[in-house]
Amino acid sequence: MPEDEGLALHRAALAAGASGHRPFLEVGTYCGKSAVYLGAAARQTGNVLFTVDHHHGSEELQAGWPYHDPEVVDPRTGAMDTLPFARRTIRDAGLEGHVVLVVGDSVTVARAWAEPLSLLFIDGGHGEDVAWGDYRAWAAKVAEGGTLAIHDVFADPKEGGQVPYDIYRAALASGAFEEVSATGSLRLLARLETGPTLTFPHRAASGPRTPAHHQTAALPPCVPGPLRSSGPMARPEFDPLARRGND
Numbered sequence: 001m002p003e004d005e006g007l008a009l010h011r012a013a014l015a016a017g018a019s020g021h022r023p024f025l026e027v028g029t030y031c032g033k034s035a036v037y038l039g040a041a042a043r044q045t046g047n048v049l050f051t052v053d054h055h056h057g058s059e060e061l062q063a064g065w066p067y068h069d070p071e072v073v074d075p076r077t078g079a080m081d082t083l084p085f086a087r088r089t090i091r092d093a094g095l096e097g098h099v100v101l102v103v104g105d106s107v108t109v110a111r112a113w114a115e116p117l118s119l120l121f122i123d124g125g126h127g128e129d130v131a132w133g134d135y136r137a138w139a140a141k142v143a144e145g146g147t148l149a150i151h152d153v154f155a156d157p158k159e160g161g162q163v164p165y166d167i168y169r170a171a172l173a174s175g176a177f178e179e180v181s182a183t184g185s186l187r188l189l190a191r192l193e194t195g196p197t198l199t200f201p202h203r204a205a206s207g208p209r210t211p212a213h214h215q216t217a218a219l220p221p222c223v224p225g226p227l228r229s230s231g232p233m234a235r236p237e238f239d240p241l242a243r244r245g246n247d
């Protein structure tokens, strides 16, 4: 997540957190970078971020895809496991009291989730079934007046996969959300106070997307993983917000 998008997400969470004590929820923790931006806002507003991930990587993060990071593969199982990286990121940012790592499939967690959310950030898998599953499972859980944030929204297919863009358009078309701002590929939407009941088309009118569209253009490698031997997150004091005096 680029810094400008992270800071926009942080500001949105500050505003959402200030308006009440409903939790934030993120779909797609990966190594915890965006969770630090959201978690810092949770800390400042006395709120909690729940961040959901099975930690085995999306289809587009597996071996053979451009953003695959072999460092996050568990040598014992041969499968991706970003949970240790995420745990260390949150601990090193001093956010363990405000960020809860929820390990599991997003839709499975959503089925058991009743609490309305003051902010929902959708940044899970970008494949069609997975991303639509996240939208359908979680969007209606945004409280009236709450914020829906969607990452990797690209109107131009040359810039990135189109499924997050389809979801963003579906949220606007539902009549339950209006756009608040755009920063890079991050879109912030507000749930209308008197919004209609959400309807959930399975996919956009443009039809099914091919696997080639699954690839995300904006995801960096697992840079925030402080288990790495080098890189910015190797420093235990890493906190993208503290350095700017925003938290």
Ligand SMILES: C[S@@+](CC[C@H](N)C(=O)[O-])C[C@H]1O[C@@H](n2cnc3c(N)ncnc32)[C@H](O)[C@@H]1O
Binding pocket: 001, 027, 028, 029, 030, 031, 032, 033, 034, 035, 052, 053, 054, 055, 056, 057, 058, 059, 082, 104, 105, 106, 107, 123, 124, 125, 126, 130, 216, 219
């Ligand atoms: C784009 S990355 C998240 C990046 C992170 N938000 C950030 O900016 O630092 C997507 C994550 O979604 C997770 N994911 C994909 N499908 C999932 C599912 N069905 N349930 C839970 N997590 C899922 C992957 O394991 C991956 O870590």
